[in-house]
Amino acid sequence: MLHDTIAAIATPTGGGIGIVRISGPQSSAILRSVFSASKPDSFKNPAHTAHGTPLEFWRKSPCRLRRGWITEPGTHRILDEVLAVFMPGPCSYTGEDVVEIQGHGGISSLGSVLALVIQMGARLAQPGEFTRRAFLNGRMDLSQAESVLELVESREATSAAQALDRLGGSIKLHLGPVFSAARDALAEMEAFLDFGEDVQDMDIPRIALRLRENVLPQIRRLILRSRKFALSPKAPRIVVAGRPNVGKSSLVNALLGEERCIVHSSPGTTRDTVRAECVFSGAHVEMEDTAGIRVTEDPVEQQGVSRALASISRADLVVFVYDASTGLLPEDLEILGQVEHPSVVLAANKTDLLSGAPTPVSLSSRPWVPVSAKTRRGLDALESRVGERLKADIPSGEEETCVVNLRQRGHLEAALAFFEGAAIEGEGEGRVELMAEDMREGIRELQKIFGEGTDMGILDAIFGRFCIGK
């Protein structure tokens, strides 16, 4: 049977909510350690007794959703407010004990829930592994299997393509030399083990040193970069700004496709900035609606204005909205001057009120898009101009581009531990067969990042480099 417990984010990135799925014998133990049904502020005095402990609840009513909080054991830091469900095997999706935690879809919160689950003993699932378990445990019939497979495969394909596109192959660029260095080191070890008579001298500490120089720091750097990224998620932030009453909120709502912001026709209704996460032009972004900016004596409104300006200063991109029916007014230009942001897209809203075509505005090469929040005309154009602008703004320095995702990071961390083990053995007792064992495992982990097979081509590497045979 399968002894380890796996976990992964089971939903595509960018949704409003997301699910962390856990499967395996430790599922319930992990759930118990991270999930609290009591309110977080009363957590220090657990109030489980009201409805029994969470697990008692699910023992009585399995497969039922329960609201609660994911908190870090020890620190009691709250990671997310969630709905959780425990589905005991064998009647679950995989046939094993399964836990699903529905949390908020942001990369940060869902990612940190997953990271915690893994910290508590689960292993990051490989692509399609839940389905594989379901198959192996005989839980799927043909039609289910086929549909799930298509889903898994298509998702893998697109996400792989996306990842490649986004990173411009930089993982391969970064890991390629690491991979060859590791493989060369292993080839040397294998040659030493298998062809001791031909390859007599091997400087074991030197190989360990090579690992320390050419393999470990490179992997460590990638992991650190990814951790930094995960701790402060940089979903690009788009701030919508403009004078009061030019239709910013309606435009944001139209873009989001749902009535989420407060919309009102009298100036200054959106006093606070309103945020929403969404998938925008293929990327996961945070969209922020701001209070209208104008000179005002009202202290409350003034607060809103300064908050809006603060938001703009943190923004990755500003959509500056003005009223197409009035055209670009001196006040608009004044505010634009205050905005002082390098990335601004001009949106001429309310084009539905015009009888003819809006007059194009050319302001130091800032993209200009005529739209109507009311009729939704021009929204697609706006979305794509914003997308283009965001892509152009992604810094091109190689240090920033190669950020691995959580799955890849899991493999990198595992590989790092194995290579580190090999280096330590090399500096210590120097038992080459054990170093080789760690190298093999580490290389296997790296191959999983590339999605490559298990054939290491080690023999080819050996015969290419050493004169073997008496």
Place this chain on the structure above:
Amino acid sequence: MKAQDMAFYPKQYDLIVAGAGHAGAEAALAAARMGCSVCVFAVNLETLAAMPCSPSIGGTGKGQLVREVDALGGAMAKISDLTAIQYRTLNTRKGPAVQSTRTQNDKNRYHLAMKQVMERDARIDLKQAIIERLLIEDGRITGVVDHTGYAWGARAVVLATGTFLSGLIHIGHTSMPAGRAGEFPAYALAEQMKALGFAMGRMKTGTPARLHRASIDFSVMEEERPDPAPRPFSLGGTVSPLPQLSSHTAHTSAKTRQIIRENLGLSALYGGRITGAPARYCPSLEDKVVRFADKERHQVILEPEGIDSEEIYASGLGNSMPMEVQVALVRSVPGLEQAEIMRPAYAIEYDYLNPLELLPTLMTKRVEGLFTAGQINGTSGYEEAAAQGLWAGVNAACLVQKRPPFILTRAEGYMGVMVDDLVTKGVTEPYRMFTSRAEYRLLLREDNADLRLMEKGREYGLVDPDLYKAMAERKREIADELARVNKTIVKPGPETAAWLQERGAAPLEEAAPLSRVLKRAGVDYGFARRFAPAPGEISPEAERQVEIEVKYEGYIARQLKEVEKAGEMERIKIPPGFDYGTVPGLSNELKAKFARIRPVNLGQAGRVEGASLAALYAVLTALRAGGGVGKDEG
């Protein structure tokens, strides 16, 4: 000629083995142990179990195979012990997982000892004849026909033809059909196999010159002395009674390199007269000089061929040059200036059967009851041959006796690794065993072959009951001792500190289990014997096993976990007639590959080149749809 018109030998055999080399001998002996009547054909009975190349058995990766054959009741290790003239343990400075036994053997005595064992086996008949044709009825083997047209009936046939199928020897511009130097080749059988549609290929191997001992100046060479305290190769055996001899190491010179370069065009290999695939790990001297041009000298090891023989095997000098070049290049090696060549080096090409034609039992997919073993399957080496011979012989017996097939997994033995590699990946050069081919190298050690395999060997009636009993006893002893060292607590004190310090280890800081102390670098079983001895006596074998288990502990546990994980896929069987053509989502290339290789389970399918996870899902889905998935048995 039809079968009913032919003259048949009156006795009908369970098994016929064509070829009496290391594969043929083990095949016959294993089937006989299982109660089969066996007839073995040799082209020449004087060269039964011959050592046509290096007069040695074992070596890295190979020693493990010999021990596995031994644990399954095979003869190789025993014959090796009877005839060894030098024992060495390779890789002694490396860990137990990669240590291997290697013996130099008196090659005539080896042949005679194996011949005697086979002659004295009441179930085996030895015959001198060349097998020219297979008799097949309705896709099943029924017997063979020899070169005189006489027919021999059997229910199963193992072909262990070595280099004899369409064998062609090359020495410079001269080439001659031969099975080995001085022996008839087998051309007709190869032609029939091709006509039957078998995918055959061509490989090349070779052997160096034999020199006269008296013509060699050993004084300028490095002496390689035999192990003064050798351990027997065979389990429960004794070491060789023969005198133990040294080998000598010499090196080629700049002149050797020059001679090769100047005469490259005369080499059969480089002159384009050889089409067979050579092995990269066993390059000829021409190859070494060309491919590693900057290497100034290459090792030559001079090994005695036997007690009564003056012939010396010149390992490292293999080539396919004409005689005049051979004489010059041998004499360009310091110490060999006066060397007399008794037998020239030669290259030989021969036909092999693409092992993708085989099931994991080593039975061909085309003809039921026809098995192949050894070099015919594209492998090289006596040990690889012996292991396949045993495997094919046992499975032939299983077929005849309607027993379940005998399969070892990659986690159970090097034999399992080799056969799985052959039937799943095929070969592009002569296949030799390396420890790097085994993913569970730390588990598959020479020292635990008996513990790993004897139980299975006993199930098939391959193992001597007394040896089995001794092994079971040892297994218990090891388990008890392992439990003891885990729970025995050692306290720090001046005595242990002194002992540890002597061996460069730090003194104990607190009381610790004995196993944790044994795990430390530099600490061997002497510590346990001195400070926490077992109540009873512990055999050296058990001590060694416990020490290895303790020292490798974390790694062994990790590998066992991997084995378990891999086992999930191995347990999902694919029925023999499974139709890949109707599996949606499989590429045509993979469909063709699967259909040809016919993996027996999902694990094997996953090792087929190019098989992706998605492809395996697709196969699994189709399997479940068909309802024909056996998950539990075997």
